[in-house]
Amino acid sequence: MTDTLLTEPDAGNASEALHEDRLWRDNGWTARVKKNEDDDGWAVEMIKDGEAEPALVGPWTMGRDKKNPKPLDTGAFNTLVKTASEVLRRHEQQLHAQLHKRMAVESGDATIEVTLDIVPDEDDPYALLTAFDSFGEQLAQVKVAPNFKLSRASAASWVENEFRRPG
Known part of the structure; x- marks a missing residue:
């Protein structure tokens, strides 16, 4: 060698x-x-x-x-x-x-899984807030700011407001 x-x-x-x-x-x-x-x-x-x-x-x-x-x-x-x-x-x-967060919230007698997927694009970063039912079927999806804070309260509020874009 x-x-x-x-x-x-x-x-x-x-x-x-x-x-x-x-x-x-x-x-x-x-x-x-x-x-x-x-x-x-x-x-x-x-x-x-x-x-x-x-x-x-x-x-x-x-x-x-x-x-x-x-x-x-x-x-x-x-x-x-x-x-x-x-x-x-x-x-x-x-x-x-850091880029993918998820949590479950109760809505009536259903459990809704809410995910936040951050897309760290250099020019236009954003995040997708998505709701799924207990069978994994997508219920809703909205584009939010990349600094959106997913918490139990923010997820529950989004579900209660019929999936309207937060803020």
């Missing part, structure tokens, strides 16, 4: 496996070991193919000589891929939770 430190992945070879001491590219991921800018140690960054920013950056172990980094290997790379994938999955779950 070579001890080459590349600063940018070669986009033309992103799908080809590459296994070097400080640079591994395989299975849609690139691991790059580089000098830690904050101290004398080393860091590793994991970048998913097609992404501009690393999904994970963390400290990397020193080698036996206590000056150079420990070389990447299959086990370490696989662990890094698993960890970086989990970070991305959590980020996606958090974003989904």
